[in-house]
Amino acid sequence: MNDLHRAWLGVVSADHTQRAVEGGFIQLNHGKRYGVARLREGDGFAIYSPTERYRSKEPLRAFTALGVVADTAPYQAEPMAMGDRGTIQPWRRRIEFLPVHRATLREVDLKLTQAPNWGYQLRRGLVPLEPDDFEVLREVMSIS
Numbered sequence: 001m002n003d004l005h006r007a008w009l010g011v012v013s014a015d016h017t018q019r020a021v022e023g024g025f026i027q028l029n030h031g032k033r034y035g036v037a038r039l040r041e042g043d044g045f046a047i048y049s050p051t052e053r054y055r056s057k058e059p060l061r062a063f064t065a066l067g068v069v070a071d072t073a074p075y076q077a078e079p080m081a082m083g084d085r086g087t088i089q090p091w092r093r094r095i096e097f098l099p100v101h102r103a104t105l106r107e108v109d110l111k112l113t114q115a116p117n118w119g120y121q122l123r124r125g126l127v128p129l130e131p132d133d134f135e136v137l138r139e140v141m142s143i144s
Contacts, residue, residue, distance in 0.1 A: 007044030007134035009112070010035075011122045013056070014049040014102075017064045021097045024070075028125050030082060031090025035126040036074045039093050043069045044134035048122065062104045066134075066141055067097035100141035108140050 010028055012020065020026050026045065028035035039045065047065040051058060071094040079089045105113065110133040112118055121127050 004042070004044045004131040004134055006040065007046065007129040007131050008039060009046050009048055009122075009127050009129040011125050011127075012047050012049060012064075013054040014052045014060055014062070014064050016054055017047050017049055020047070020095070021065050024094055024097065025077070025092040026095050027077070027090040027092045030085060031077075031080075031088045031092075033074055033091040036091050036093045038126065039069045041069050041072045044129070044131065044138075045069055045095055046129060046134060046137050050122070062102045063108065063137055063141060064102050065097055066100045066137055067095040070094040070096040098138070098141075099143045100138075101143055103137065103140045108136055110136060 010026055012026075012028070026036065026047075045067050046063055049060050049062055049064040052060045074091045074093055077090050077092050079087050082088050111130050112127075112133050
């Protein structure tokens, strides 16, 4: 994994992250295709969870999962109920998640977080991540 050429940071609540890790997939922006279509097989993928639960206002601000994209193209999952959004058929990517523990923002020093107003870009749900930042997260989050 040390020779990553690309890495990404997805923004997902911790409860939804847990479902993704258990299922070995990621879906972003309520199942829309455009985000997951940007990923390539072998890309590093980190998840930042601003909150513990979807729609919660209580902050978590932690990196909660880490893995590598394990397929070559997005796929559509079975239809699922999304509350007030109705039923959707989300686009997903397979992720080979690594065994990790959470790391709070205070525990890591990333190039990403050094820019002023860095958090604003997280609103997009998916942002490019420097491969070096991915490696920092891997070192801090890995379970020995």
